[in-house]
Amino acid sequence: xxxxxxxxxxxxxxxxxxxxxxxxxxxxxANTRGGxxxxxxxxxxxxxxxxxxxxxxxxxxxxxTSRLGITPSVQVEPIDQKPVIAIRVEPMRGLVPYxxxxxxxxxxxxxxxxxxxxxxxILERSxxxxxxxLSDWTLQQxxxxxxxxxxxxxxxxxxxxxxxxxxxxxQNLQLLREDRLTNAAVLLFGKQPQQRFPTAQxxxxxxRGLTEIIDSHDCQGxxxxxxxxxMERFRQVLKVxxxxxxxxxxxxxxxxxxxxxxxxxxxxxxxxxAIIHRxxxxxxxxxxxLYEDRLEIWNVGELLPPLTPESLRxxxxxxxxxxxxxxxxxFAGLIERWGTGTTRIIAQCREQGLPExxxxxxxxxxRVTFLKDPYTPDRLRTLGLNDRQIRAVRYVKxxxxxxxxxxxxxxxxxxxxxxxxxxxxxxxxxxxxVGLTGRGTRYVxxxxxxxxxxxxxxxxxxxGHQKRKNGSKGLRSS
Numbered sequence: 001x002x003x004x005x006x007x008x009x010x011x012x013x014x015x016x017x018x019x020x021x022x023x024x025x026x027x028x029x030a031n032t033r034g035g036x037x038x039x040x041x042x043x044x045x046x047x048x049x050x051x052x053x054x055x056x057x058x059x060x061x062x063x064x065t066s067r068l069g070i071t072p073s074v075q076v077e078p079i080d081q082k083p084v085i086a087i088r089v090e091p092m093r094g095l096v097p098y099x100x101x102x103x104x105x106x107x108x109x110x111x112x113x114x115x116x117x118x119x120x121x122i123l124e125r126s127x128x129x130x131x132x133x134l135s136d137w138t139l140q141q142x143x144x145x146x147x148x149x150x151x152x153x154x155x156x157x158x159x160x161x162x163x164x165x166x167x168x169x170x171q172n173l174q175l176l177r178e179d180r181l182t183n184a185a186v187l188l189f190g191k192q193p194q195q196r197f198p199t200a201q202x203x204x205x206x207x208r209g210l211t212e213i214i215d216s217h218d219c220q221g222x223x224x225x226x227x228x229x230x231m232e233r234f235r236q237v238l239k240v241x242x243x244x245x246x247x248x249x250x251x252x253x254x255x256x257x258x259x260x261x262x263x264x265x266x267x268x269x270x271x272x273x274a275i276i277h278r279x280x281x282x283x284x285x286x287x288x289x290l291y292e293d294r295l296e297i298w299n300v301g302e303l304l305p306p307l308t309p310e311s312l313r314x315x316x317x318x319x320x321x322x323x324x325x326x327x328x329x330x331f332a333g334l335i336e337r338w339g340t341g342t343t344r345i346i347a348q349c350r351e352q353g354l355p356e357x358x359x360x361x362x363x364x365x366x367r368v369t370f371l372k373d374p375y376t377p378d379r380l381r382t383l384g385l386n387d388r389q390i391r392a393v394r395y396v397k398x399x400x401x402x403x404x405x406x407x408x409x410x411x412x413x414x415x416x417x418x419x420x421x422x423x424x425x426x427x428x429x430x431x432x433x434v435g436l437t438g439r440g441t442r443y444v445x446x447x448x449x450x451x452x453x454x455x456x457x458x459x460x461x462x463x464g465h466q467k468r469k470n471g472s473k474g475l476r477s478s
Contacts, residue, residue: 049082
């Protein structure tokens with residue numbers, strides 16, 4: 001190791017000399033990802049060396065073991081030809097207290113666990129899941145209608161299931177132990193589960209601009225009812241057009257297809273993911289925000305390792321925060337077990353001509369954003385494009401393509417400037433070249449080499465706020 005790599009961070013703490021305050025850092029390391037504490041280095045990385053004979057090393061090991069209950073690895077390492085004591089601790093399965101406090105490492109500082117973080121950490125380190133913990137509810141709080149409905153949905157995958165014996169059914173699903181419902185059972189089959197978990201709901205808001213709320217609607221009840229409520233709300237507030245196809249010259253041959261602003265099956269999949277993957281130890285409801293140009297679905301709870309937002313775009317494993325909830329939705333035919341939900345969402349948006357949805361970590365959770373148009377002025381400005389280029393993109397949306405000469409005329413610049421602007425639009429993956437070289441070169445929106453009017457998203461015909469009596473009523477297999 002050399003001096004240039006000595007910078008305090010989440011896994012490294014520097015101390016000029018030992019003091020008992022260092023125990024706080026070691027406890028925080030053990031409660032997070034592990035780390036190294038180096039004695040003989042100032043906090044700005046200057047190596048000053050430490051008294052590091054065998055007696056001192058053993059003294060430090062004894063202090064750490066007796067005060068924290070962990071056994072560190074202590075070594076003397078020469079850095080810049082000076083002895084430095086490196087004390088390494090691994091992440092511990094159980095939590096390590098320091099003077100009655102539970103600390104975690106955040107950047108180069110130590111912070112106390114909040115009650116929610118502490119509960120979640122204990123669950124993660126113990127191998128338990130929140131949905132498998134016992135509640136204080138009993139069979140008396142079970143909604144038999146919800147249980148009957150589940151049985152009907154689960155018949156294809158559980159052909160021998162029936163509600164003749166509710167106790168046995170819930171026990172077989174690991175939802176009942178010691179005559180008490182698990183947290184999962186309360187959410188799935190409890191009567192008014194919000195009495196037990198007030199924030200276990202889906203909230204849908206309609207926004208004008210970024211902050212003006214036009215309407216807000218809460219979907220409550222069991223998780224099945226929350227999903228139904230969200231889908232019904234989508235049908236009430238989203239716009240729809242109708243594609244008419246003639247298979248044969250008769251009334252029977254007329255086929256009408258509903259095309260919604262966003263594919264309903266993709267929205268259903270995203271809501272289910274939010275319901276079964278959210279972190280229920282944190283008091284925050286699932287939030288769905290509908291803006292003019294996009295629809296966002298957010299649930300609290302970061303992706304569990306090794307998943308990342310980028311990995312959701314392709315084949316990936318299934319990592320479950322709430323395995324009992326996921327199992328129930330699987331038996332009901334609403335999800336698969338292969339981590340294919342997000343890839344189906346992407347495919348459904350592509351099939352409808354929409355941009356691929358965005359998956360991102362946001363404010364301690366996961367946000368999925370469905371887009372009508374990735375080329376809005378605000379989004380283009382975030383790419384660093386200037387007003388001329390934004391006007392040119394609008395021109396392409398209206399006319400299907402643009403040439404260098406048309407660019408010059410549309411925004412009033414020289415040929416050289418037009419060429420530079422167009423090349424930048426290509427480099428930012430907004431436009432792409434089509435046709436011949438030279439004067440025959442034209443530019444279209446990336447991925448759309450069609451004719452005039454081939455814009456991202458559906459072309460709206462008859463649109464309206466439609467409320468349907470049929471469709472989202474009752475769950476069905478995705």
